[in-house]
Amino acid sequence: xxxxxxLLMILILIHTSAAQFKTVPxxxxxxxxxxxxxxxxDSNPRPExxxxxxxxxAQMNSFRYKIGxxxxxxxxxxxxxxxxxxxxxxxxxxxxxDAAFVNLDSNGRPExxxxxxxxxAQDNNFRYKIGxxxxxxxxxxxxxxxxxxxxxxxxxxxxxxxxxxxxDSNIRPExxxxxxxxxAQDNNFRYRIGxxxxxxxxxxxxxxxxxMIPxxxxxxxxxxxxxxxxDSNPKPExxxxxxxxxGQMNSFRYKVGxxxxxxxxxxxxxSGYQTVPxxxxxxxxxxxxxxxxNDDPRPExxxxxxxxxAQxxxxxxxxxxxAIAAKRIRLELxxxxxVNWPPASITRSGATHTLQSIYSLAGIELxxxxxxxxxxxxxxxQGYTLxxxxxxxxxxxxxxxxxxxxxxxxxxxxxxxxxxxNVLGVMFDxxxxxxxxxxxxxxxxxxxxxxxxxxxxxxxxxxxxxxxxDWPTTGNGxxxxxxxxxxxxxxNYGWSASSLCHFYTHPEDRWRPNSGVSFENCH
Amino acid sequence: MRQIVRLMxxxxxxxxxxxxxxxxYETLKMEATPLATMPIERAVLSEGxxxxxxxxxxxxxxxxxxxxxxxxxxxxxxxxxxxxxxGQQTASVLSPLDPxxxxxNYMIVDxxxxxxxxxxxxxxDAENPSQQLAPGEVIQGVAxxxxxxxxxxxxxPGSYQVYAAYQDSLRSNTLTVQIDAxxxxxxxxxxxxxxxxxxxxxxxxxxxxxxxxxxxxxxEQVARQFPDTxxxxxANFALGNNLLTDFANFQTNQLRRADPTAAVQxxxxxxxxxxxxxxxxxxxxxxxxxxxxLNQPEMAExxxxxxxxxxxxxxxxxxxxxxxxxxxxxxxLNMIT
Numbered sequence: 001x002x003x004x005x006x007l008l009m010i011l012i013l014i015h016t017s018a019a020q021f022k023t024v025p026x027x028x029x030x031x032x033x034x035x036x037x038x039x040x041x042d043s044n045p046r047p048e049x050x051x052x053x054x055x056x057x058a059q060m061n062s063f064r065y066k067i068g069x070x071x072x073x074x075x076x077x078x079x080x081x082x083x084x085x086x087x088x089x090x091x092x093x094x095x096x097x098d099a100a101f102v103n104l105d106s107n108g109r110p111e112x113x114x115x116x117x118x119x120x121a122q123d124n125n126f127r128y129k130i131g132x133x134x135x136x137x138x139x140x141x142x143x144x145x146x147x148x149x150x151x152x153x154x155x156x157x158x159x160x161x162x163x164x165x166x167x168d169s170n171i172r173p174e175x176x177x178x179x180x181x182x183x184a185q186d187n188n189f190r191y192r193i194g195x196x197x198x199x200x201x202x203x204x205x206x207x208x209x210x211x212m213i214p215x216x217x218x219x220x221x222x223x224x225x226x227x228x229x230x231d232s233n234p235k236p237e238x239x240x241x242x243x244x245x246x247g248q249m250n251s252f253r254y255k256v257g258x259x260x261x262x263x264x265x266x267x268x269x270x271s272g273y274q275t276v277p278x279x280x281x282x283x284x285x286x287x288x289x290x291x292x293x294n295d296d297p298r299p300e301x302x303x304x305x306x307x308x309x310a311q312x313x314x315x316x317x318x319x320x321x322x323a324i325a326a327k328r329i330r331l332e333l334x335x336x337x338x339v340n341w342p343p344a345s346i347t348r349s350g351a352t353h354t355l356q357s358i359y360s361l362a363g364i365e366l367x368x369x370x371x372x373x374x375x376x377x378x379x380x381x382q383g384y385t386l387x388x389x390x391x392x393x394x395x396x397x398x399x400x401x402x403x404x405x406x407x408x409x410x411x412x413x414x415x416x417x418x419x420x421x422n423v424l425g426v427m428f429d430x431x432x433x434x435x436x437x438x439x440x441x442x443x444x445x446x447x448x449x450x451x452x453x454x455x456x457x458x459x460x461x462x463x464x465x466x467x468x469x470d471w472p473t474t475g476n477g478x479x480x481x482x483x484x485x486x487x488x489x490x491x492n493y494g495w496s497a498s499s500l501c502h503f504y505t506h507p508e509d510r511w512r513p514n515s516g517v518s519f520e521n522c523h
Numbered sequence: 524m525r526q527i528v529r530l531m532x533x534x535x536x537x538x539x540x541x542x543x544x545x546x547x548y549e550t551l552k553m554e555a556t557p558l559a560t561m562p563i564e565r566a567v568l569s570e571g572x573x574x575x576x577x578x579x580x581x582x583x584x585x586x587x588x589x590x591x592x593x594x595x596x597x598x599x600x601x602x603x604x605x606x607x608x609x610g611q612q613t614a615s616v617l618s619p620l621d622p623x624x625x626x627x628n629y630m631i632v633d634x635x636x637x638x639x640x641x642x643x644x645x646x647x648d649a650e651n652p653s654q655q656l657a658p659g660e661v662i663q664g665v666a667x668x669x670x671x672x673x674x675x676x677x678x679x680p681g682s683y684q685v686y687a688a689y690q691d692s693l694r695s696n697t698l699t700v701q702i703d704a705x706x707x708x709x710x711x712x713x714x715x716x717x718x719x720x721x722x723x724x725x726x727x728x729x730x731x732x733x734x735x736x737x738x739x740x741x742x743e744q745v746a747r748q749f750p751d752t753x754x755x756x757x758a759n760f761a762l763g764n765n766l767l768t769d770f771a772n773f774q775t776n777q778l779r780r781a782d783p784t785a786a787v788q789x790x791x792x793x794x795x796x797x798x799x800x801x802x803x804x805x806x807x808x809x810x811x812x813x814x815x816x817l818n819q820p821e822m823a824e825x826x827x828x829x830x831x832x833x834x835x836x837x838x839x840x841x842x843x844x845x846x847x848x849x850x851x852x853x854x855x856l857n858m859i860t
Contacts, residue, residue: 106690106692375773375776376776378771378772378773378776378777378778379769379771379778382769384771385729385731386644386645386729387725387726387729387730387731387732387734387735387770388770388771388772388773390725390729390732390734390735391732391733391734391771391772391773391774392773394734394773394774395734395773395774395776396773418647419855420649422649422650422651423647423648423649423650424648424649424650425647425648426645426646426647426648427645427646428644428645428646429644429645429672430642430643430644430645430646430671430672431642431644431671431672431673431674432672442650452648455648456648459646459648464625465625483648483652484648484650484651485649485650485651485652485653486653518642518672518673519642519646519672
């Protein structure tokens with residue numbers, strides 16, 4: 001019943017929210033696949049959109065991508081790269097391509113992985129290469145000289161997708177490669193999983209066999225895949241999408257695999273599919289992504305196709321607003337009578353930020369509750385020990401949400417200072433990851449007070465620091481999970497690409513408090 | 524204002540140390556001197572953290588040591604960690620090296636070969652953890668790895684392999700931590716009381732905590748019923764250390780004042796039965812402080828001299844650790860009480 005309601009909600013949203021598509025100039029005349037990625041690269045907290053196409057000249061293909069900077073709440077970029085960036089391809093002919101972001105190494109900057117579904121005479125195969133440590137302009141420090149190859153799933157495809165996520169109990173990420181296989185009649189989706197990628201981007205093992213899901217039509221012109229969570233079950237859903245190609249107007253068609261287990265197998269798949277209006281008659285690639293853009297914390301779904309008119313192609317995308325349920329957190333805050341509450345808002349670089357708005361970018365509906373504000377400062381002027389903070393939490397963490405509400409209960413203690421005055425904050429129950437303390441005499445002025453509160457809550461949601469491992473030799477942090485001592489002057493209240501990967505692509509039990517997954521290197 | 528406070532604390536520490544030199548509360552930087560000569564095994568590259576040796580600045584090394592050949596089941600395992608700049612260039616590094624700060628991860632491999640990262644009870648964010656380490660200088664840290672966010676670490680007798688990794692890039696030696704089964708009935712019962720209670724683990728980790736009533740009761744029971752076990756020494760130390768300072772108990776909403784008389788009673792028992800350097804140094808420092816509070820300057824001086832004598836004799840091989848613990852304890856006592 002719950003699932004039917006969820007589907008109905010999605011349908012209603014699609015029909016009411018899908019607006020006119022947006023168009024971005026393409027990167028060539030012919031493509032053989034495309035993808036869309038939402039991330040954050042620069043010092044502005046608003047997200048970037050990366051549009052990639054697998055360009056198909058006469059001989060060797062190439063990946064070409066361009067970046068739309070700082071999308072507003074309507075999904076329009078403040079600006080687009082005037083020129084595209086080029087990455088050498090992995091073959092002469094492809095039948096699908098995609099891109100994804102992940103953090104593989106100990107450098108805090110993200111990796112970009114581009115993948116094409118290579119199409120030789122018989123068996124296809126997936127080929128990918130990695131761009132390492134993208135800078136704030138979206139340029140990789142280096143690209144793999146050679147591609148890595150993964151066995152394909154058929155002879156002919158009409159689209160491909162790439163997902164980086166984490167499915168098992170190992171903290172290293174999984175890579176899911178998917179192709180929209182094209183036999184004589186009904187197409188089908190086929191995917192296989194590479195387990196626990198090491199810091200070089202090589203999987204420890206790959207599924208010997210692929211998993212197959214019935215398709216959504218006979219002919220497609222692109223495909224994509226997405227991991228998210230749509231229902232109240234903490235296990236993730238997998239969405240597979242194809243850009244269906246009938247005689248005239250195309251359409252995006254997708255279906256949901258519910259509650260993937262740790263082997264990457266869904267409990268069930270939708271028997272039918274959902275439809276989102278297409279953006280043209282002919283395409284040469286498509287992609288799907290999720291991010292929250294507007295004030296409503298429920299993330300949007302973005303459907304993109306690489307439209308193929310007679311000459312220059314264009315990227316065209318549709319936004320389905322508030323399509324995914326937000327995670328809801330009740331943040332109980334208690335404070336000593338001698339300190340202030342965190343500031344309700346801070347204006348920085350012309351934008352106003354609140355705890356709610358910071359977490360809304362991560363698709364989280366955060367409700368801070370100022371619960372107890374007159375707790376006696378039992379030894380004024382002196383720092384509190386971990387043991388004393390432990391007694392604070394155990395005595396005062398007492399305002400949970402209603403039982404069965406599905407809302408997560410988290411806790412912040414606001415006190416004067418720690419025994420070491422150099423300490424700004426502590427997450428002091430790393431096993432269950434529910435509670436933290438912020439020290440108001442250290443986390444000052446107010447813009448740091450708000451930042452430290454958001455930062456410690458991020459730790460409790462299983463985010464580690466986003467600084468590069470070579471800091472303090474090099475590196476300037478700008479985002480919420482950077483360490484304060486590493487902040488550049490233009491730091492902001494946004495999330496790093498790595499943090500966004502965590503919130504949007506990791507299953508819920510990797511970051512939900514009290515999930516049994518302890519605080520670890522999950523960023 | 525914060526800088527002024529820091530400078531005052533800094534000056535106070537130097538006074539307490541008798542002008543020992545430039546030292547911070549969090550870490551101690553000093554000229555490299557030999558550490559304990561416990562046998563160590565050189566690092567072997569592990570897949571666990573994907574660690575690559577030598578990725579940080581050339582010349583930095585990381586060592587972990589223990590001052591005990593083996594531990595009885597339930598005894599707190601404390602490691603001393605040392606980062607040393609053996610290169611020619613000054614290096615920028617992050618500290619403290621204690622697990623709570625997250626710059627150094629501690630990995631534990633049990634007898635079955637299963638590897639896990641030690642999860643400290645708390646994750647601490649310091650304002651500016653970056654510091655310069657000149658050639659020849661070292662930074663010391665202490666890792667209380669016996670209890671953390673996942674509870675007790677060494678719950679079964681056996682041989683555990685432990686190593687540390689700084690920023691997941693610089694790896695330490697691998698140390699064998701031998702946990703022995705109890706050798707007699709009293710030790711077995713004491714170990715059961717320790718390992719059977721999360722509150723005992725917390726109290727020993729915090730070295731205090733009035734709100735942990737069950738833990739306090741069990742530790743008192745161990746101290747009373749099994750006085751000849753090493754567990755009793757840990758219990759006596761922790762109970763005495765707790766009573767030496769005020770405690771803000773938010774469960775009762777009251778500040779419990781320090782009780783040096785009761786504290787000294789526990790600590791004197793702990794002093795009579797030393798178990799490890801970390802606890803011995805703290806016990807002497809606590810006693811010196813406790814006797815001062817009791818207006819017994821002769822006894823306070825006796826404890827101070829006693830510690831100095833130990834520091835130049837049996838504790839001499841771990842002089843750096845003695846200094847680190849001394850500085851931290853001095854700072855703690857002066858900031859809390």
